[in-house]
Amino acid sequence: xxxxxxxxxxxxxxxxxxxxxxxxxxxxxxxxxxxxxxxxxxxxxxxxxxxxxxxxxxxxxxxxxxxxxxxxxxxxxxxxxxxxxxxxxxxxxxxxxxxxxxxxxxxxxxxxxxxxxxxxxxxxxxxxxxxxxxxxxxxxxxxxxxxxxxxxxxxxxxxxxxxxxxxxxxxxxxxxxxxxxxxxxxxxxxxxxxxxxxxxxxxxxxxxxxxxxxxxxxxxxxxxxxxxxxxxxxxxxxxxxxxxxxxxxxxxxxxxxxxxxxxxxxxxxxxxxxxxxxxxxxxxxxxxxxxxxxxxxxxxxxxxxxxxxxxxxxxxxxxxx
Amino acid sequence: xxxxxxxxxxxxxxxxxxxxxxxxxxxxxxxxxxxxxxxxxxxxxxxxxxxxxxxxxxxxxxxxxxxxxxxxxxxxxxxxxxxxxxxxxxxxxxxxxxxxxxxxxxxxxxxxxxxxxxxxxxxxxxxxxxxxxxxxxxxxxxxxxxxxxxxxxxxxxxxxxxxxxxxxxxxxxxxxxxxxxxxxxxxxxxxxxxxxxxxxxxxxxxxxxxxxxxxxxxxxxxxxxxxxxxxxxxxxxxxxxxxxxxxxxxxxxxxxxxxxxxxxxxxxxxxxxxxxxxxxxxxxxxxxxxxxxxxxxxxxxxxxxxxxxxxxxxxxxxxxxxxxxxxxxxxxxxxxxxxxxxxxxxxxxxxxxxxxxxxxxxxxxxxxxxxxxxxxxxxxxxxxxxxxxxxxxxxxxx
Numbered sequence: 001x002x003x004x005x006x007x008x009x010x011x012x013x014x015x016x017x018x019x020x021x022x023x024x025x026x027x028x029x030x031x032x033x034x035x036x037x038x039x040x041x042x043x044x045x046x047x048x049x050x051x052x053x054x055x056x057x058x059x060x061x062x063x064x065x066x067x068x069x070x071x072x073x074x075x076x077x078x079x080x081x082x083x084x085x086x087x088x089x090x091x092x093x094x095x096x097x098x099x100x101x102x103x104x105x106x107x108x109x110x111x112x113x114x115x116x117x118x119x120x121x122x123x124x125x126x127x128x129x130x131x132x133x134x135x136x137x138x139x140x141x142x143x144x145x146x147x148x149x150x151x152x153x154x155x156x157x158x159x160x161x162x163x164x165x166x167x168x169x170x171x172x173x174x175x176x177x178x179x180x181x182x183x184x185x186x187x188x189x190x191x192x193x194x195x196x197x198x199x200x201x202x203x204x205x206x207x208x209x210x211x212x213x214x215x216x217x218x219x220x221x222x223x224x225x226x227x228x229x230x231x232x233x234x235x236x237x238x239x240x241x242x243x244x245x246x247x248x249x250x251x252x253x254x255x256x257x258x259x260x261x262x263x264x265x266x267x268x269x270x271x272x273x274x275x276x277x278x279x280x281x282x283x284x285x286x287x288x289x290x291x292x293x294x295x296x297x298x299x300x301x302x303x304x305x306x307x308x309x310x311x312x313x314x315x316x317x318x319x320x321x
Numbered sequence: 322x323x324x325x326x327x328x329x330x331x332x333x334x335x336x337x338x339x340x341x342x343x344x345x346x347x348x349x350x351x352x353x354x355x356x357x358x359x360x361x362x363x364x365x366x367x368x369x370x371x372x373x374x375x376x377x378x379x380x381x382x383x384x385x386x387x388x389x390x391x392x393x394x395x396x397x398x399x400x401x402x403x404x405x406x407x408x409x410x411x412x413x414x415x416x417x418x419x420x421x422x423x424x425x426x427x428x429x430x431x432x433x434x435x436x437x438x439x440x441x442x443x444x445x446x447x448x449x450x451x452x453x454x455x456x457x458x459x460x461x462x463x464x465x466x467x468x469x470x471x472x473x474x475x476x477x478x479x480x481x482x483x484x485x486x487x488x489x490x491x492x493x494x495x496x497x498x499x500x501x502x503x504x505x506x507x508x509x510x511x512x513x514x515x516x517x518x519x520x521x522x523x524x525x526x527x528x529x530x531x532x533x534x535x536x537x538x539x540x541x542x543x544x545x546x547x548x549x550x551x552x553x554x555x556x557x558x559x560x561x562x563x564x565x566x567x568x569x570x571x572x573x574x575x576x577x578x579x580x581x582x583x584x585x586x587x588x589x590x591x592x593x594x595x596x597x598x599x600x601x602x603x604x605x606x607x608x609x610x611x612x613x614x615x616x617x618x619x620x621x622x623x624x625x626x627x628x629x630x631x632x633x634x635x636x637x638x639x640x641x642x643x644x645x646x647x648x649x650x651x652x653x654x655x656x657x658x659x660x661x662x663x664x665x666x667x668x669x670x671x672x673x674x675x676x677x678x679x680x681x682x683x684x685x686x687x688x689x690x691x692x693x694x695x696x697x698x699x700x701x702x703x704x705x706x707x708x709x710x711x712x713x714x715x716x717x718x719x
Contacts, residue, residue, distance in 0.1 A: 307704035
């Protein structure tokens with residue numbers, strides 16, 4: 001499951017990150033939090049968990065006083081006006097693995113949050129320290145922006161500080177200045193395709209099929225996701241048997257699709273309608289309806305084999321004689 | 322002959338950076354062909370393609386999506402005589418998400434590659450987007466690689482395809498050819514073709530040469546060394562014609578074949594022909610990342626309908642197919658000619674309702690998008706590296 005508060009605190013200590021911790025009754029709002037740590041100097045933070053229309057997720061972490069205009073933010077991200085809203089409650093538990101009222105940059109320590117984009121208020125840097133929840137609402141920790149940076153780097157994330165109150169024009173010749181913060185992975189929230197496509201030959205949960213596909217698409221950018229130095233490891237890990245690399249799985253997939261189409265075509269009605277010609281009719285339909293899908297599978301199978309061979313060949317350093 | 326330059330009138334505007342119809346109406350393609358000086362792709366050419374390739378012509382040919390050409394018949398003549406050619410197409414990587422309109426030239430090019438069994442070079446003009454969209458060099462390079470994944474997912478054959486991005490590839494023989502081209506095009510001429518002004522920076526002014534030289538086989542010595550005679554066919558949207566008019570003008574002067582072109586019309590926005598597909602309005606197009614639910618919703622809510630306002634009126638007058646977006650989209654993507662004819666007939670007669678047409682469209686598009694997504698999931702960094710590696714393609718004509 002997700003990291004616990006204690007695990008996080010232990011991590012921070014391991015990293016030799018300076019922080020102060022304050023326990024208090026569970027709080028759900030910044031105002032409530034202020035009652036307990038408002039007098040300790042530094043900056044209280046508000047943390048928004050947002051989602052765009054393509055179900056991509058964002059944490060916007062800002063000083064409590066910073067004005068965050070969602071319409072402006074949406075445009076600066078290149079999502080048009082009104083392209084961003086609060087993420088649903090379930091996502092909090094599912095992706096960030098924190099309770100309600102506990103959105104925090106520290107949630108990015110969880111693997112499940114690896115595609116969540118992070119925007120940090122540049123105002124953090126002007127404060128001696130800022131307050132965040134350490135994965136639990138019954139405590140607040142305060143640390144300097146540089147230490148937050150250090151922590152984020154330790155989990156393979158970039159800490160990029162943004163002027164959240166800025167309102168630059170966005171138009172044809174002025175591209176959205178925060179566009180780089182839009183995650184480029186596939187859909188993250190459980191929004192599985194209606195037609196389940198088994199990638200492994202056996203019926204697999206479509207959501208996990210998606211997650212597998214995101215594991216193979218490693219990004220080469222520094223903002224906002226994935227771990228650069230783990231890229232090679234991921235590239236190797238991606239070589240798990242799939243319908244594109246394993247002939248057995250490919251054939252199984254082809255036969256599965258063909259049989260299910262066959263079964264759907266042979267019904268009482270069609271038998272009655274076509275009689276002894278049903279065979280020809282079904283054969284034609286199968287060719288017509290499956291041709292594009294199967295060709296697509298086959299060409300990607302070929303491309304995969306070539307790419308693997310090419311990689312092996314170009315990384316081969318023969319021993320000097 | 323007479324490859325004229327565009328005059329700026331109060332007419333429709335079609336160039337690589339702007340496409341707008343007269344008075345917010347529809348693009349007049351006949352006028353465009355006249356003005357540009359290219360040819361209509363007629364049925365005899367389509368039949369010839371069928372004959373030469375032994376496979377049914379692509380749906381885009383049958384439906385007139387690719388409707389204009391320059392010297393396509395010369396390509397076919399050479400092919401019939403046993404002389405192959407290579408394909409050249411490209412994309413300006415301005416945004417991460419691709420919509421269906423972006424896929425069209427690639428889907429068609431993939432068909433051409435398969436049908437004629439010829440090699441293909443794909444140019445990603447990251448430098449162009451860096452200049453025109455004011456992106457950073459890093460961001461445009463990153464977008465180029467991201468777009469490469471969607472392009473690969475269209476099903477190109479890695480043993481016959483070389484994908485390159487300008488920021489990595491320009492140099493060597495490619496650059497030699499660029500300078501040869503640049504020497505043949507005066508500043509005035511390029512201003513005349515592309516409408517540059519004294520305020521435009523110098524990068525823009527010489528960029529056309531970058532898009533011109535992939536038409537010449539000597540730009541790719543690792544692929545076509547010793548094959549200077551090889552012809553080039555460029556599938557593209559018709560707004561790219563100005564680049565290649567310029568290229569065709571220059572080619573004989575530097576001893577190369579003129580590249581041939583096969584050109585497509587524009588893909589309409591969901592809101593209709595007069596609407597514009599815009600990167601900042603996700604509802605103006607169907608994206609390859611849209612879920613089945615999103616596709617259905619977008620079509621239901623935003624696809625401009627040619628149906629009548631009320632049920633009675635619709636049954637009486639039928640739908641206006643001229644403006645109906647579901648029918649236009651089905652024209653692009655529904656492969657079965659008979660089924661399309663049936664739908665058009667019933668819908669125009671008022672016997673079929675908009676809802677049904679939209680439902681069928683949603684099915685067709687969902688299938689397409691799902692297939693694309695599945696293929697894209699197979700694209701690894703290694704695969705992109707391999708497609709983009711400067712390497713020989715020994716089997717490219719097999």
